[in-house]
Amino acid sequence: MDSGTARYNVELRKTLQRELDALPDGGYKLLPTGEYPGPLVINRAITLEGQATTKGNRPKTSIWAIQGPVLIIQSSQVVLRNLNIEVTGLPLQLDTAPRQDAPVDTGRSSAILVWPRRNPTCQNLEIEGEVIGIPDEYGIWHYPRTLHFSNPLGWSQPERPAEVITLVVPIACQIVSTRTELQVNPNRLNPGSNQVQLSLQPPTGGGSTGGSIEGFRQSGRQADPPMGPLVGPPVGLEASLLLQTRSFTRRIDLIFNSLD
Incomplete structure (x- = not known):
């Protein structure tokens, strides 16, 4: 600045x-x-x-x-x-x-x-x-602001197991996807450490080749640069995970990267 x-x-x-x-x-x-x-x-x-x-x-x-x-x-x-x-x-x-x-x-x-x-x-x-x-x-919230994806997890690979991320929350809360294609399990988090499975369901008519999360990193006001070679996600897909309590929402933005 x-x-x-x-x-x-x-x-x-x-x-x-x-x-x-x-x-x-x-x-x-x-x-x-x-x-x-x-x-x-x-x-x-x-x-x-x-x-x-x-x-x-x-x-x-x-x-x-x-x-x-x-x-x-x-x-x-x-x-x-x-x-x-x-x-x-x-x-x-x-x-x-x-x-x-x-x-x-x-x-x-x-x-x-x-x-x-x-x-x-x-x-x-x-x-x-x-x-x-x-x-x-009150308590410790441990979660990424941004998740970086290459080819979306499980896309066109039904046999591929869901990716798992760890989220730490101090109180019970809901975790909600902003897109129906993004499946989250479980959709309710308990106080402490939670293992959350993420998977994408391609729309009818097919999708891109499968891939996985490259990893996740914390970003500030702007998204971190892509991590590693990234290819072939669905064009234009945007999604977020919302951690919702009675009073507040905490957002995890999902970034799908591709090579143009």
């Missing part, structure tokens, strides 16, 4: 913070589609709302910071809606075995930090990072 961009982000954050501070209790702030630098502090009983896509209801308004906490909730009766809140500078250590007993970083890795007994209302929020101060969400 160059110095000009850094200065712009600092001024944008200060301006937005002043606008939030000026709202009365019961006030409302709509953030248009875009990216807004944090950290931001909410110290009034207000509603902070972003915008979402018409199809899929995915938040298009992001609040981000290189390190957390990104959003600090100091007041009761706060409502957060249609926001993507993410820590961008501290990728999960996915090249090491996940540790269920690893300590939670209560500062730098937290997307949301809630003061005791504040209990914000959270609606349609996607997050990258830990949530501190909401008991139902």
Whole structure:
């Protein structure tokens, strides 16, 4: 990030913070589609709302910071809606075995930090990072932001076993695919380490030659480059895995690479 961009982000954050501070209790702030630098502090009983896509209801308004906490909730009766809140500078250590007993970083890795007994209302929020101060969400989440595929796993190879990934979650949650072609088993995760099977079912009429996951790596705000030779996935296929709790969604984007 160059110095000009850094200065712009600092001024944008200060301006937005002043606008939030000026709202009365019961006030409302709509953030248009875009990216807004944090950290931001909410110290009034207000509603902070972003915008979402018409199809899929995915938040298009992001609040981000290189390190957390990104959003600090100091007041009761706060409502957060249609926001993507993410820590961008501290990728999960996915090249090491996940540790269920690893300590939670209560500062730098937290997307949301809630003061005791504040209990914000959270609606349609996607997050990258830990949530501190909401008991139902507290704990270690270990998952990739991006999964890289070569020829899609099991594509046109029904006999090929499904690929397996390990996800660590602190609480029970649903895991949902955004595409019917992508089969996930199980579709509910239990607290702790979970083995999840992934397989793709080709559409009627055939598909590309089979392949496998090349591996997965954590990306920041942009996807990592392809890993190794990649050939022949179905053109234009996009998919995500959604880890859904009562209050939040965590997203794993799937990238299908090919040689043009």
